[in-house]
Amino acid sequence: SHQVDWWGIVFLASFIGSLQFVLEHGQQDDWFNDPVIVILSVVTVVGLLAFIWREMTYSHPIVNLKVLKDSNLRIGTFMCFILGFGLYGSTLIIPIYTQQVLGWTATQAGLLLIPGSITTAFMMPIIGNLIQKGVPQQYLVSIGFLIFFFFTFWMHNAMTPDTGVEHLFWPLILRGIGLGLLFVPITTMALSTLKGKSIGEGAAFTGMMRQLGGSFGIAIITTYITRLSQEHRVRLVAHLDTSKLEVQQRVSQMQQAFVSKGFTPNESLGKAYQAMDYSVMKQATVLSYMDIFLYLGLMFLCCIPIMIMIKRSKNKINPADAMH
Known part of the structure; x- marks a missing residue:
């Protein structure tokens, strides 16, 4: 048991564990704007370097890098x-x-x-x-x-x-x-x-x-x-000029559809814009995929x-x- 590469195991676990956490939680925690992600990223790098050094110098490495x-x-x-x-x-x-x-x-x-x-x-x-x-x-x-x-x-x-x-x-x-x-x-x-x-x-x-x-x-x-969807959404919205007749007609059609369901004209207009925004976001998501x-x-x-x-x-x- 005295020949078991315990330090190699510790360094490998630190590297893999920290890396896995960073990859799984980075997007939802806003990557390096989150202090936990920053700390674990440092642990990942240090753990990797320490693991490589240990495996290259220890006589009975847990992983033979050679x-x-x-x-x-x-x-x-x-x-x-x-x-x-x-x-x-x-x-x-x-x-x-x-x-x-x-x-x-x-x-x-x-x-x-x-x-x-x-x-x-x-x-x-x-x-x-x-x-x-x-x-x-x-x-x-x-x-x-x-x-x-x-x-x-x-x-x-x-x-x-x-x-x-x-x-x-x-x-x-x-x-x-x-x-x-x-x-x-x-x-x-x-x-x-x-x-x-x-x-x-x-x-x-x-x-x-x-x-x-x-x-x-x-x-x-x-x-x-996430990022590509936002970029595509910005580009698509730029083409939706409310002064264009086609856009006005589309909004009017959607507004009338909501009015027919019992909503007031103002509520229907708001819901028409929401539905159009949802349609744009859907298209942007498909483009990102x-x-x-x-x-x-x-x-x-x-x-x-x-x-x-x-x-x-x-x-x-x-x-x-x-x-x-």
Whole structure:
């Protein structure tokens, strides 16, 4: 027990715990305007630096950072981070979009994701067989990134304030195919040049980076949805000139609709402006979701050229080792 890297555990827990809190609460607490976020951000940086120093100098480190000398593992862990970012990020956006914009129930939003998940599960054994037959993982990963780009671009074009389920079903099936081509191949590619116990140590890195990528993805996307929605709202409102006949007619129609429901003319006018503001905010929110999907797609597309840097290896990694 005297060889257990207790300080490494403390530093790692401080780093991961503080980072997780900052990412989860940053947006709602106004990021660095909140003293708790500032303090925990400092703890995150100090904890990370102390953890790296401890693991590089202690004789029995809890995490062997030296395995990161392997170039395939470094690239693979980065790709796992990107995968987590895109996976959790897109999974976050779709239910929010369907519930807040389209007015679906939580059950309907959840059911929408099931066919894509089944597609991913169906792809797993097929991809495992391809890897065992010697198909280069970088080819599979590149195709997976390209398919995920097509999914995000499809969603970017399909999103409207009244999109139907038939317009979301097939993009999510495509997403399932793309994820199937990414999950196992990325990890086996990262571990392909490792041997012995280094394989297990490398697999731990890939799993951790996928989770961290998801945390970063959710935090960053949540923040950008809020900010992009505000920017789009400002632009849309700038086009709503009350001196224009079209705007006046629209307000008048909405006012008359509220008058017919028993409201006074003044109350109806106020409610007409509220309804128009809600419509503008709804459009701004959809535009922000469209932007996020486009940015996610470009991020995945930019990862494809990195596959050139992967070294080919004759080592065959059991796909089961990649499922961390």
